Every structure is written in structure tokens, then in C-alpha cells.
Amino acid sequence: MQTFFIIAILFFGFVITFQIAKASEYVSVLRGEENSRKQNNKINAFLLLAFLVIGLIGVYYCNERLKGKILGESASDHGEKIDIMLYITLAITGFVFFVTQILLFWFAFKYQESEKRKAYYYPHNNKLEVIWTVIPAITLTILVGFGIYYWFKITGPAPENAMVVEVTGSQFKWEYRYPGKDGQLGKKYYKNVNPGEGNPLGQIWDDPFNHDDVYSTGEPLHLVVGKPVKLVIGAKDVIHDVGLVQFRMKMDAVPGTPTTMWFTPKYTTKQMIEKSGDPNFVYEISCDQMCGQGHWGMRGEIIVETQEEFDRWLASKKPQYALAMEKMQPAAKPASTDSLNKQSVDTVKRIAAINK
Amino acid sequence: MSNNATRHGQTEIVTTHEVHHDEHHVHHHKETFITKYIFSQDHKTIGKQFLITGIIWAVIGGLFSVLFRLQLGFPDTKFPILETVFGHYAAGGEIKPEFYYALITMHGTVLVFFVLTAGLSGTFANLLIPLQVGARDMASPFLNMLSYWFFFLASVVMISSLFVQTGPASGGWTMYPPLSALGQVNNGSKLGTDLWIVSMALFVVSSLLGGLNYIATILNMRTKGMSMTRLPLTIWALFFTAVLGVLSFPVLLSGLILLLFDRNLGTSFYLSDIVANGQILPNEGGNAILYQHLFWFLGHPEVYIILLPAMGMVSEILSVNSRKPIFGYMAMVGSLFAICILAFLVWAHHMFVTGLNPFLGSIFVLLSLLIAVPSSIKVFNWLTTLWRGNIRFTPATLFAIGFVSLFISGGLTGIFLANSTIDIHLHDTKFVVAHFHIVMGVASFFGMFAGVYHWFPKMFGRYMNSTLGYFHFWVTMIGAYLIFWPMHYEGLAGVPRRYLNLAPWHNFNKFGELNKMITIVSIIVFAVQLMFIFNFFYSIWKGRKVRHQNPWGANTLEWTTPIRPGHGNWTGEIPEVHRWAYDYGKDGREFIPQTEPIGKDESKHH
Numbered sequence: 001m002q003t004f005f006i007i008a009i010l011f012f013g014f015v016i017t018f019q020i021a022k023a024s025e026y027v028s029v030l031r032g033e034e035n036s037r038k039q040n041n042k043i044n045a046f047l048l049l050a051f052l053v054i055g056l057i058g059v060y061y062c063n064e065r066l067k068g069k070i071l072g073e074s075a076s077d078h079g080e081k082i083d084i085m086l087y088i089t090l091a092i093t094g095f096v097f098f099v100t101q102i103l104l105f106w107f108a109f110k111y112q113e114s115e116k117r118k119a120y121y122y123p124h125n126n127k128l129e130v131i132w133t134v135i136p137a138i139t140l141t142i143l144v145g146f147g148i149y150y151w152f153k154i155t156g157p158a159p160e161n162a163m164v165v166e167v168t169g170s171q172f173k174w175e176y177r178y179p180g181k182d183g184q185l186g187k188k189y190y191k192n193v194n195p196g197e198g199n200p201l202g203q204i205w206d207d208p209f210n211h212d213d214v215y216s217t218g219e220p221l222h223l224v225v226g227k228p229v230k231l232v233i234g235a236k237d238v239i240h241d242v243g244l245v246q247f248r249m250k251m252d253a254v255p256g257t258p259t260t261m262w263f264t265p266k267y268t269t270k271q272m273i274e275k276s277g278d279p280n281f282v283y284e285i286s287c288d289q290m291c292g293q294g295h296w297g298m299r300g301e302i303i304v305e306t307q308e309e310f311d312r313w314l315a316s317k318k319p320q321y322a323l324a325m326e327k328m329q330p331a332a333k334p335a336s337t338d339s340l341n342k343q344s345v346d347t348v349k350r351i352a353a354i355n356k
Numbered sequence: 357m358s359n360n361a362t363r364h365g366q367t368e369i370v371t372t373h374e375v376h377h378d379e380h381h382v383h384h385h386k387e388t389f390i391t392k393y394i395f396s397q398d399h400k401t402i403g404k405q406f407l408i409t410g411i412i413w414a415v416i417g418g419l420f421s422v423l424f425r426l427q428l429g430f431p432d433t434k435f436p437i438l439e440t441v442f443g444h445y446a447a448g449g450e451i452k453p454e455f456y457y458a459l460i461t462m463h464g465t466v467l468v469f470f471v472l473t474a475g476l477s478g479t480f481a482n483l484l485i486p487l488q489v490g491a492r493d494m495a496s497p498f499l500n501m502l503s504y505w506f507f508f509l510a511s512v513v514m515i516s517s518l519f520v521q522t523g524p525a526s527g528g529w530t531m532y533p534p535l536s537a538l539g540q541v542n543n544g545s546k547l548g549t550d551l552w553i554v555s556m557a558l559f560v561v562s563s564l565l566g567g568l569n570y571i572a573t574i575l576n577m578r579t580k581g582m583s584m585t586r587l588p589l590t591i592w593a594l595f596f597t598a599v600l601g602v603l604s605f606p607v608l609l610s611g612l613i614l615l616l617f618d619r620n621l622g623t624s625f626y627l628s629d630i631v632a633n634g635q636i637l638p639n640e641g642g643n644a645i646l647y648q649h650l651f652w653f654l655g656h657p658e659v660y661i662i663l664l665p666a667m668g669m670v671s672e673i674l675s676v677n678s679r680k681p682i683f684g685y686m687a688m689v690g691s692l693f694a695i696c697i698l699a700f701l702v703w704a705h706h707m708f709v710t711g712l713n714p715f716l717g718s719i720f721v722l723l724s725l726l727i728a729v730p731s732s733i734k735v736f737n738w739l740t741t742l743w744r745g746n747i748r749f750t751p752a753t754l755f756a757i758g759f760v761s762l763f764i765s766g767g768l769t770g771i772f773l774a775n776s777t778i779d780i781h782l783h784d785t786k787f788v789v790a791h792f793h794i795v796m797g798v799a800s801f802f803g804m805f806a807g808v809y810h811w812f813p814k815m816f817g818r819y820m821n822s823t824l825g826y827f828h829f830w831v832t833m834i835g836a837y838l839i840f841w842p843m844h845y846e847g848l849a850g851v852p853r854r855y856l857n858l859a860p861w862h863n864f865n866k867f868g869e870l871n872k873m874i875t876i877v878s879i880i881v882f883a884v885q886l887m888f889i890f891n892f893f894y895s896i897w898k899g900r901k902v903r904h905q906n907p908w909g910a911n912t913l914e915w916t917t918p919i920r921p922g923h924g925n926w927t928g929e930i931p932e933v934h935r936w937a938y939d940y941g942k943d944g945r946e947f948i949p950q951t952e953p954i955g956k957d958e959s960k961h962h
Binding site for chain 1: 435436453454456528532538542628629630631636640642643678680681682685686687709711714717721722725736737738742743744745747749754757760764768769772775776778780781783785821826827830833834837842848849850852854855857858860862864867870883886890891900938941942943944
């Protein structure tokens with residue numbers, strides 16, 4: 001019913017506007033087209049000026065309403081650099097925005113058609129054109145300079161002492177692998193992937209580095225405050241993207257081509273709860289690359305904690321190698337096809353659950 | 357709009373030269389309905405065919421956006437009418453994710469390619485190139501006709517993909533593999549994507565046939581005296597657009613063919629190490645990022661293919677209606693050229709976070725930000741064109757001014773995104789959506805509207821209703837800013853694109869009211885576009901008749917043809933050109949058409 005009313009209102013609005021427009025055409029013929037044209041010209045010139053003034057007020061109002069909703073302070077060292085770059089760019093483009101928009105609408109209003117004025121024949125002026133080629137060029141040099149400086153800082157190699165965590169995306173979940181005591185992730189091969197046999201990531205068990213690697217999914221990713229972390233990012237099926245809003249970081253997860261990014265978390269989750277005054281605050285991992293129909297719900301969480309808390313948590317986890325061996329020992333039946341089918345059924349259920 | 361004001365400046369031009377080699381003066385061949393309106397080889401009719409097909413597509417693409425805006429603005433509301441129309445795609449009156457992603461994919465594809473490429477440059481290149489360079493038709497009218505009909509075929513295939521059982525392509529308009537390559541991970545990647553690829557292949561053929569024709573016509577078929585530096589800026593813009601298309605569309609086609617192979621022939625160009633839905637695929641050694649390089653090698657020039665014709669028309673319309681020459685003609689041509697070159701050298705700025713080598717990334721930062729230089733030259737030149745003019749606000753002028761405003765706003769946010777450091781945070785967020793909709797979507801639409809209002813009298817010998825035109829402009833202008841300005845804030849908060857519901861997200865789920873407002877405004881704006889279309893078709897048959905050959909008092913050649921030109925455009929000889937197109941307000945004369953010889957006492961040419 002509501003829909004019907006909306007459609008009816010739109011329809012009548014349509015008809016009425018059209019009738020008015022047509023009538024105005026007849027009126028203008030009666031009153032003399034030249035007169036009504038001049039009148040229209042004045043009205044539109046005024047409206048352009050009004051648009052400028054109201055628009056600028058709107059820009060201010062919009063900022064007042066929404067500035068509290070964009071992210072607060074960045075929670076990583078790299079994020080700080082990105083924020084500085086953002087503010088430099090905002091200052092420069094903001095200045096250009098106001099100057100050019102004001103000139104545009106002001107000129108339009110000021111130089112509206114008038115019988116008293118003749119348009120000024122002014123085809124070119126080399127000096128002016130050089131000025132507005134050189135000034136933007138210099139400004140952009142500054143932006144490029146800062147931009148590339150920060151870019152190399154952020155994308156440069158991770159520090160030696162960085163902890164390594166592997167993040168793997170698949171429709172529509174995140175899986176994590178921690179290197180364990182040896183600090184090294186073991187090798188893997190995608191054809192070994194077999195969740196039914198306790199090998200969801202396809203680790204190669206012959207590689208001893210794999211023996212202490214801890215696998216985790218369905219629970220938050222654990223990171224240590226103040227300690228650089230290098231994420232090794234991959235995907236099993238399609239391209240995903242690890243997006244970390246508070247850390248201002250983002251990197252695609254590409255099947256077949258591992259990527260990396262590193263940063264240093266500045267605040268623990270607890271500190272962020274205090275800082276933001278939001279008791280439910282949580283660091284989130286969002287998938288930022290369209291990955292299928294569950295894309296919008298492909299969510300992960302991160303807990304940033306102290307080294308002791310992290311160590312305690314990691315100690316509570318069994319390496320995946322041990323879990324897989326337990327699984328294999330009691331009944332050494334080749335469960336491969338079964339488990340694969342089961343897994344795909346699970347995935348379908350997951351999608352159904354997400355999309356319900 | 358009266359013509360009296362502009363009439364006094366015009367002088368009757370008698371061209372007495374006898375140098376035209378063009379023998380066929382008027383085409384008197386018999387024309388049936390079919391040869392005249394359907395399989396027509398007249399560039400003007402083909403232009404109209406492109407325009408009307410583009411309009412149909414724009415309604416479809418726009419309607420799709422209204423549908424997914426409903427989901428975004430009212431994620432918890434049910435609209436039973438949707439189920440009535442779309443069946444299980446909207447079971448219970450809610451848009452299903454599968455349907456949502458099909459809608460956004462088709463919205464992007466349709467508007468980028470079918471409306472703003474074919475509908476915009478197809479229309480105005482066909483209409484304006486022969487008329488403004490002084491040619492009776494395109495270099496090859498037959499290929500030109502084929503160009504439209506390939507576009508038509510592409511449209512038929514794309515439409516048909518909407519009706520296949522597994523649904524249309526739904527991997528996003530960029531169609532990144534592996535998502536687009538594997539049917540088992542996405543329903544839309546089944547038959548729908550094959551049809552999408554076939555349709556795009558036909559589209560590329562259409563665009564190449566058109567583009568080669570435009571280039572050949574502009575280079576070879578200019579009338580006597582029409583040197584390249586006397587061409588109106590519309591023609592320069594359309595020329596560079598065609599060059600961009602001819603050089604970049606084949607790369608897209610090659611990328612799509614490889615995708616087709618990966619999908620159907622078991623090759624591994626883009627596929628490697630994939631466990632799709634529990635199934636281990638045999639493909640190894642491919643590279644998913646390769647596709648993105650091939651795609652964006654077209655994809656970035658594509659945004660200029662969309663934007664340049666709008667820039668050209670806006671330059672022309674601003675100059676005509678401010679009764680002043682365009683400021684810095686050579687700088688305008690030079691900046692178009694610079695944009696055209698740079699367009700080929702910036703594609704990887706869409707890929708800063710794909711794991712691209714950071715050094716390579718820094719090169720693309722430099723080249724991408726470089727585009728701001730020619731862009732700012734253009735903006736300042738437009739501003740100076742308005743300065744001390746005597747501006748007539750026709751609907752076309754208003755849309756041209758709106759274009760400049762949007763181009764500034766959207767161009768400046770491009771400076772954020774082209775800088776890889778900031779792009780890390782803003783990549784694939786709503787900020788990107790807001791940026792490219794303003795600078796390439798809405799701005800190009802404004803250029804297109806300006807062109808339609810301005811050249812409607814030439815196309816149909818009638819005027820569009822200008823009151824509706826003003827109404828159309830103001831609602832669209834205000835609406836465009838209301839929709840896309842606040843969207844930047846969502847992006848700054850990190851809200852990713854292509855999320856159909858923010859409810860699961862603690863950090864994003866705070867823009868409910870804003871999204872509601874955006875949806876309501878977009879419905880209103882869409883309704884007003886329907887009104888524009890009504891005005892368009894109504895005016896074709898019932899609009900006020902044009903009684904003056906040169907209603908806007910413009911200098912360019914199209915206004916020297918009869919009010920309703922036949923096939924061949926000029927009844928007598930093709931006029932000769934003696935000056936550039938922008939002698940407005942010179943020596944106290946309001947305007948001096950290009951066909952008028954330089955007078956003895958005339959002040960020195962520009």
C-alpha cells in the first residue's frame with residue numbers, strides 16, 4: 001500500500017511539474033519570449049549564487065554531523081603517517097576547492113547577461129597559463145614527495161624483530177597461523193588442503209617448521225601491542241583483502257601469490273575501549289575486495305594484548321601438527337573424499353547462514 | 357529562448373569559392389523507412405540511435421541503482437512489490453545478496469560502457485564530427501552503421517544475460533578472476549559471465565569500428581580551410597577519445613579472451629593454487645593480478661573515454677553562451693593531449709594494494725598525480741572563459757557549469773586516491789565510490805545533458821522545454837551533491853564498497869540515517885531523470901519549432917546547415933572555413949561564424 005502511495009505521489013508530481021512547465025512555455029510566448037528569457041536568466045544566475053552559499057553551509061553542516069563518525073586516532077604507527085598525509089592533502093585540496101568553486105559560481109552570477117555589458121574578447125594570456133601550470137605542478141611535487149616518502153616507510157621491509165602471522169582468506173572466513181616457538185612458518189602446498197584430516201591450510205607435515213605452527217579460526221587474531229607484526233597474506237579461492245580500519249592498513253589476499261604487510265599496533269584492545277569510551281570496541285578485519293555473495297559479512301576480529309597475555313594464550317593452543325596426528329592415529333582410514341564433501345556441505349551451510 | 361537577441365550579430369555569408377572537389381551536392385536517393393531510420397548510414401540518424409539506445413540503458417542501469425539503494429537505505433524493510441517483480445531474487449521482499457551483487461555489476465557495466473561510452477561518445481561523435489568539420493558524412497558510413505549494430509547486438513546479449521537461470525554476471529563490473537572465472541564460487545560466474553564476455557567483445561568491435569571512423573573522418577575529411585587548429589574543442593576531445601578507445605579496448609578484449617579460456621578450456625592464465633568450495637583445482641602457475649593489469653590498461657583510459665567528450669562539449673557550450681572565446685584554446689588542446697598520453701600510464705593506481713612492487717607503485721603515484729596539472733589548466737581556463745562574459749543560462753549552460761563544479765570536486769578527491777599512502781586506507785571504500793561517481797559518472801552525465809539540450813535543435817529541429825530543463829538541472833545538481841558528498845565520510849570511516857548491509861560491523865554500523873537520506877534523494881533524482889526523458893521524447897514531436905538556422909548564435913559549421921539537414925548535411929557546397937570557432941565578442945561583433953572571411957580591418961587573429 002505504501003509503495004502504491006509513493007508511486008502515485010511520484011506520478012502526480014510528474015504530471016503537475018510537466019503541466020506547469022508546458023504552461024510556462026505558453027506564458028512566455030504570450031509575454032514575449034525575449035522578456036521571459038531574460039527573467040529566467042536572472043533567476044538562474046541568482047540560484048547559482050544561492051547554491052554556492054547554501055552549498056558551503058551544507059559542507060560545514062555535513063562536516064559537523066559526520067566528523068565524529070569517521071575514525072578517531074590511528075591505532076598503528078603506519079596509520080599515523082597515513083593520517084598526516086591525509087591532512088596535508090585535505091588542506092591543499094580544501095583550499096583549492098573553496099577558491100575554485102567560489103570563483104565559478106561568483107563569475108556565473110556576476111557576469112550574467114546584461115545589456116550594459118559586452119563580453120570581453122580575451123582568447124589567451126600566456127603568462128596566466130604558465131602560472132596555473134607551474135603552481136599546480138609545484139603543489140603536486142610536494143604531495144608526491146611526501147606521499148612517496150611515507151609509502152616507502154610503510155611498504156619497506158619489516159623490522160627483524162617483527163612477529164609473523166599468516167592470514168588466509170576463503171569464502172567467507174579468515175584463518176590464522178602462528179609460527180610457534182621457532183618463529184618460522186612451515187611450508188604448505190594447496191593440494192594438501194584437507195580439513196577432514198586436520199590440515200585446513202595444506203601444511204606439508206614433512207617440514208619440521210610446521211610442527212609447532214598453531215592454527216586458529218573462528219576466534220580473534222591475537223597481536224602484541226608495541227611489537228611490529230608482519231602479516232603473510234594468502235587466499236584459497238578468490239581474491240580477498242585484509243582491511244584493518246583502525247590500523248589504516250589494507251592488503252589483497254591473492255590465491256597463488258602471497259602478499260605481506262607490516263605495522264605496529266599502538267594500543268591494546270583494552271586501551272582502545274578506554275580511549276574510545278565504547279565498552280564494545282573491537283578491532284575488525286573487513287574483506288575489502290569483492291569476493292562473492294557473502295563478501296559483506298566476511299568479518300574477523302583482532303585482539304591486541306600485552307606480550308604476557310599473548311604468550312599465555314599461545315601456550316594454551318596445541319600445534320596443528322599434533323591435532324592432525326591425533327586425528328590420523330585412531331582410525332587410519334582414507335577419509336579424503338568424504339571429508340571434502342562434508343567440507344563443501346559446511347561451506348554451503350555457512351553461505352546459507354550468512355545470506356539468510 | 358528567443359533568437360532575437362542573437363540574430364543581429366549574424367551576417368549573411370555568401371561563399372563564392374569554387375574549389376570543392378565534393379561533387380555530390382545533395383543525396384537524392386530513395387529512402388525507405390528501413391534505410392532511413394533503421395539501417396541508416398546517415399551519421400545523424402546513427403547518432404540518434406546511439407542516444408536513444410543509451411537512454412534505454414540509462415533507465416535500466418539507473419533503476420538497478422535505485423534497487424540496491426533501497427537495500428542500503430532500508431536494510432530491514434521489506435518491499436513486497438520487489439518479490440512480485442523479481443521473484444526468488446527478492447523473496448519476501450528483501451533483495452538477496454546474489455541479486456544485490458548482480459545489480460551492482462550490471463549497474464557498473466551498463467553505465468560505464470553502454471551509456472557513458474556508447475551513449476555519450478557514440479552519440480556526439482556521430483552527430484558532431486561530420487557537422488563540425490564540414491563533411492557530408494563519416495569516412496565510412498557503412499562501418500559506422502555496423503558500429504551501431506554491433507552495439508545493438510552487444511546490448512541484446514547483455515539483456516539476455518539478465519534472464520538466464522543462474523543469473524547475470526555478479527563479480528563486480530571489473531570482473532576480477534578467480535571470482536569471475538569459477539562457477540562453483542559464484543552463481544553469477546556461470547553462464548551469466550560467458551554472456552557478459554561475449555557482449556563486451558561485441559561492444560569492443562563496435563567501439564573500434566566507430567573509433568577508427570571518427571579518427572579517419574577528423575584527419576581526412578575536414579572542409580577547406582579547416583586546419584586542425586581551427587577545429588572546435590568538441591572535435592579535439594572526440595578525436596582523443598577515439599584514439600584512447602582504439603588503443604586500449606583491444607587490450608581489454610585480450611584480457612577477456614584469456615578469461616574465457618580459463619573459464620571454458622581449462623587454461624591457467626589467471627588461476628593458481630585454488631581450493632574452490634572444498635574442491636582442489638589442478639590449475640597452477642597462473643596469476644590473478646595479470647587480469648587486473650590488462651583490465652585497467654583499458655579501465656583507466658576508459659574513464660577519460662567517458663570524460664573527454666564531456667569536456668569538449670562543455671568547452672564549446674561555455675564559450676558560446678558566455679559569448680566569449682574559450683580561454684587558451686591551444687592550452688585546452690594541449691591539456692587534452694597530455695591527459696590522453698597520461699591516461700595510458702596510470703593504470704596501476706587501481707592496484708596499489710594488490711601486492712604490487714612498492715617501487716612500481718611510486719612511479720604510478722607520480723604519473724597519476726601528474727594528471728592533475730592538465731586538469732587544473734582546464735578548470736582555470738573554463739573559469740577564465742566565464743570571467744567578464746555575458747552569460748546566457750540556457751539549460752545547457754547550467755549543466756556545463758555544473759560539470760565544472762563536479763569536475764573540481766571529484767578531481768580533488770582523486771588527489772587523495774592517486775597517492776598510494778592515502779589509498780592504503782581509502783582503497784575500495786565508499787570514498788572511491790563517491791569520487792568516481794562525481795568525477796566520471798555525474799560529471800560526464802552533466803556533459804551529456806548539456807550536449808543534448810544544446811544540440812537538440814540540430815537533431816530534431818525543435819527545442820526541449822526549458823522550464824523542465826531548469827528543473828532537471830537544479831534537482832540533479834543538488835541531488836548529486838547530497839548523494840555523493842556525505843558518502844566521502846563513510847569512506848573515511850573505512851566502510852568498504854559492495855557491502856549490502858552494515859549491521860554485522862561494529863565500526864561501520866553508524867551510517868543508517870545517512871544511507872536512508874541518500875536512498876531517498878537518489879529515488880527523487882532518478883524520477884527527475886525520467887522526466888527529462890519524457891521531455892526529450894515529447895519535444896521530438898511536440899517541442900517548440902526551431903525557426904532560426906542558428907538559434908544560439910554559434911560560430912561552428914553545424915549551424916550553417918538547414919534547420920533539418922538531410923543526408924549530406926549541406927544543400928549546396930560544403931562551406932569553406934576562414935577562422936577558428938571562437939570569435940565571440942571580437943571587434944564589437946557578437947559572433948563571427950567560421951565561414952566568414954577575415955575582414956580587412958579586423959584586429960589580429962588570436
